[in-house]
Amino acid sequence: xxxxxxxxxxxxxxxxxxxxxxxxxxxxxxxxxxxxxxxxxxxxxxxxxxxxxxxxxxxxxxxxxxxxxxxxxxxxxxxxxxxxxxxxxxxxxxxxxxxxxxxxxxxxxxxxxxxxxxxxxxxxxxxxxxxxxxxxxxxxxxxxxxxxxxxxxxxxxxxxxxxxxxxxxxxxxxxxxxxxxxxxxxxxxxxxxxxxxxxxxxxxxxxxxxxxxxxxxxxxxxxxxxxxxxx
Numbered sequence: 001x002x003x004x005x006x007x008x009x010x011x012x013x014x015x016x017x018x019x020x021x022x023x024x025x026x027x028x029x030x031x032x033x034x035x036x037x038x039x040x041x042x043x044x045x046x047x048x049x050x051x052x053x054x055x056x057x058x059x060x061x062x063x064x065x066x067x068x069x070x071x072x073x074x075x076x077x078x079x080x081x082x083x084x085x086x087x088x089x090x091x092x093x094x095x096x097x098x099x100x101x102x103x104x105x106x107x108x109x110x111x112x113x114x115x116x117x118x119x120x121x122x123x124x125x126x127x128x129x130x131x132x133x134x135x136x137x138x139x140x141x142x143x144x145x146x147x148x149x150x151x152x153x154x155x156x157x158x159x160x161x162x163x164x165x166x167x168x169x170x171x172x173x174x175x176x177x178x179x180x181x182x183x184x185x186x187x188x189x190x191x192x193x194x195x196x197x198x199x200x201x202x203x204x205x206x207x208x209x210x211x212x213x214x215x216x217x218x219x220x221x222x223x224x225x226x227x228x229x230x231x
Contacts, residue, residue, distance in 0.1 A: 005176055007211050012043050012179055014208035015187075022201045025194070035186045042179045049172055064110070064154040071117055071151045072105045074144035078120045081134035085127060098123060110155045117148050183209070 001009075019026075019036050026032040082098035085091075098120060105113060121144060124131055128141075188209070194202040 001172060003213075005172070007213055008176060008180070009043075009046065011209065011211045012039065015183070015205065016040060016043060018201075018204045018208045022198075022204070025198055025201055026191075029190070032187070032190050035182060035190060039179065039182055039187065042175055042182070046172065046175050046179075049175070064151070067147060067151040067154050068110065068113065070147045071113060071144075072102070074140075074147050075100060075105060075113070075117045075120055076102065077140065078117075078124050078136060078144065081131050081136045082120065082124060082127075084134050085130055094123070110151075114148060114152050114155065117144065117151075121145060121148070 016036075016039060019039075023033075023036075026036075079098055079100045083095055086095035086098060100116065100120075105116070108116065121141070124136060124141070128136075131137075191202060191205055194205075
């Protein structure tokens with residue numbers, strides 16, 4: 001599933017939530033009820049295919065997410081200690097190499113985060129005795145090396161995942177196309193009368209229909225980008 005599909009999947013969930021919360025307003029309109037039911041079914045089918053794709057690597061994604069959090073915490077601990085030490089001895093070069101912010105670490109890709117952690121551990125080993133006063137001892141070295149090793153292994157495993165489930169890629173694409181067509185050609189039209197009779201519901205629906213790009217934090221109106229929404 002690509003980034004665009006992931007963004008759309010969140011949009012489908014938002015639309016379903018709005019429709020669920022206002023179901024009493026259109027319960028007597030069979031066409032809307034039926035369209036909503038098909039929208040729910042499509043979402044379930046997409047989820048089922050995604051689960052099938054992950055069947056050979058259970059809990060791999062969640063495990064990697066947890067490991068990434070542990071690595072970031074460990075890197076920050078070493079970064080803080082090395083930066084403090086570098087400041088104390090007035091070593092500008094070391095300070096530049098060792099100083100990382102939480103935001104920076106959260107934004108980098110997995111392989112880059114691993115390299116940052118590995119490099120910091122190598123730097124720390126060069127001044128290991130001096131770091132004791134900054135709460136970095138044998139236990140901290142052992143802990144971060146354990147997390148880095150497990151994290152690197154999880155990254156390698158995840159790289160291999162996309163090659164296994166490609167048999168379902170066409171099914172995924174077809175389901176997304178069907179969901180987009182259902183929303184664009186049916187649901188959007190069927191709900192137009194509510195624009196005047198139930199403006200709060202209609203506006204909530206329009207907001208839910210906006211596709212949010214999770215990576216660039218920009219909002220895309222489906223009416224303005226019909227190509228991306230499948231029409």
